[in-house]
Amino acid sequence: MTQHNRAKFQPSGKIQFGIFFQGVNSGTIWKAPESGSQTDFESFRRIAQTAERGLFAAFFLGEGLRLREHLGRPHALDVAGRPDAQTMLAALASVTSNIGLVATQNTTYNDPADLAHRLASLDLLSGGRAAWNVVTTDNAWTGANFRRGGYLDHADRYVHAEAFVETAKRIWDSWEDGAVSSSVSADAWAVPGHARRVHHSGQHYSVDVTPRLPRSAQYRPVLFQAGDSPQGRDFAARQADVIFSAHPKFDDAVEFRADIISRSLAAGRGANDVQIMPASEFILAGSDEEAREKKEWVRSLQIGPQQAVAYLEQFWGRELSAYDPDGPLPEIDPVVEETSETRGSGFHGAKARQLAEQWRAEAKEKGLSIRQFVSSRTSRVDATFTGSYTAVADTLAEYARVGAVDGFNISPWLIPSGLDDIVNHLVPELQERGVYPTEYAGSTLRENLGLATPVRSEALEPVPAGGVR
């Protein structure tokens, strides 16, 4: 591909699917008779194998660092409890053969040499299918579970994360290609001087290590990133292979794509070098009408009366159990100016009193009860595709045609059967339209996503004389 072409975005004409097994959060229905365990290995195995049957590119796991709290203690209504991402993915590597294995891991409460080594290990164990979703959690509340506590300022998190990622890349790139002998009668296990030491000395950590693993079949783990602030987008444009975005709605997706293209070009990368897979949810049926009914059922189970009240309590900072979930929003004001006392909920810093006033006005105007209001706020309207298999397939084909996204990272609302109808009915519709793979392109995640072989990171130290063959 010439330099000129690299600057021009070329839609692939295809979309890919990933599966985001959350196992936590209110999006996962646990009240239905068909709801299974969210921690048993069999649930993970079934979802991963179903996804692989549907030619999904990736199986994605989040990360837990501290149990969420509500009004100062763990939250009774919270769906919580999940295994360690990389341990689970290593186990799934033995019962799958093509699907990518994506671990969300933070850069604050991990050590670069240790994390890079474990990701390289997962990459080799899985035959080149590992990926790292880089997150930058920084609060001291989470730090209470870790040796160093809350040592990092929020403002420094991307500077820190970028140095971390660059160090990880140097560790992955440190072994020469073909360093390990391929002959049973070799004179030496590896080429002398095959590995370069990696030094890093920074504000928050220092690293001095001779990496212990060679490159994998896909060279090094694929990098995902999900930050949506301007800083986060620039970080992704410089470092990531795939963005796990929050913009699945068509117009937003097109706009986000244009933004990422310009940031990628500014970072010296090609227009197609950074892929985009938004978070999404699918509620599908044989007809649009049935799908709408199913959606009502899904929503009623995701947000019950207690969850609706608890949702408001996060913002009000006080018990609201005396309020009728089917009545109007509470007249009393929140007890906190900022909602920073509610932890791990993702709403830090919102101005609670101002929000409460806005919400009361909105609910009154639309005639919504607490339950209806909360449901409307939490249903992720933008991220949900609801409709018949054929209608949704038509919609997705349009995304593929213009290249609005490279794929969707799907959170099933039911475990472990939540991908069945997507794989059995939606995937064939997409294949018929020529916008979905009909086989895995290869055995590595990089091949299956159509990503180029990475360029060896530059900041490596010179190899000793005679060390490279």
Place this chain on the structure above:
Amino acid sequence: MSGISRPGQPGFLALELDGDGAHPAAWRKARHAPDELLNGSRIRNTVLAAESAGFHVATFADGSGTDGSGAGGRDVAGRLNALQRAAFAGPVTSSIVLVPEVDTVYTEPFHISTQLASLDYVSGGRAGWLVAASGSAEEAAAVGRSFVEGAALAQEAAASVEVSRRLWDSWEDDAVIRDVPTGRYLDVDKLHYVDFETPADFAGAGYSVKGPSIIPRPLQGQLPVVAQADLLPSDVDVVLVSAPTPSLLAAEVAEVRARLTADGAGAAVVAELDVVLDSRGQSASARLAELDAFTPWSSSRARFVGTAAELADFLAKLLAVADGIRLHPAVLDVELEELAQLVLPELRRRGVLKPVAQGGTFRELLGLERPVSRYASLGSEARAAVVGTEN
């Protein structure tokens, strides 16, 4: 506690599955090329061979061991993460217990606890933890920490084990209630802060861990903890015992057991043994000489060099005093074949090995009951009081 097996009862056998074997030159005699070592197939094949041979336990060594430059590329310079190797083996095996070595000094106790609990889930309760306390300057430099040694190592290990033990108990067994009428997924009275603080005399940088864990209680409640004798003063389920020569091993096992008994500890005692066997017409000593000519093998363990029949005799006698024996094969591919075909069948014939239980847990193998969570009897008021006094 029902207690572990006593001398005279059948014992168990563990096999260390690291790399190509315990001898540094093992890769030269492995039945595959060097670049076929670091992948999933190798893990699958070796752990299935060990399970099929009737080993009760597989262990997975970790740590950088050597400087990664690999002595000029002559010895194996690469190793996959031990906990991941064990996790990979979980779904493809059904009876063998999986025990990775995990360091306690240069790692985050909270992550270790979660990773090991997760291993218990993916293996159906067949997980254990071989506690290591790295005294290597290399590993300290890798993570930018100051080098820890001596008594401080034992302190680091004890603190890390205590954190994991508390976190594994921090969700009581019935904390996930899924109560549809009230909308409660969790019973929060059954979730507990662990509020761990390192002791005042802690040599390294002190730290605290709040809890609770992010994963429900492991299937076994508490994973069995395995450690070298003298690393941990208490809270160990399996103690590994080494001696300079095979002839001193039985006496050392007896001495460690006497010491443990005097301290009121009921840990299982497992003897450590390097093994080199006759194979395919070549004597064990000739094989060892050939390997040593490439790279000399130094090890702190007793080394058995001889025939399969002699080894069976030796192990049968040792199992009369030890609860189990862990074998470190000089060359995994070679020794495992001899062990599977000649040694284990003979030991089974003599009735000195425990039966292998399909789907059994590590605790069951050790004769340990599934413990109740240390926080189980505490209501919410009592819990508040304990949080204030426990440390």
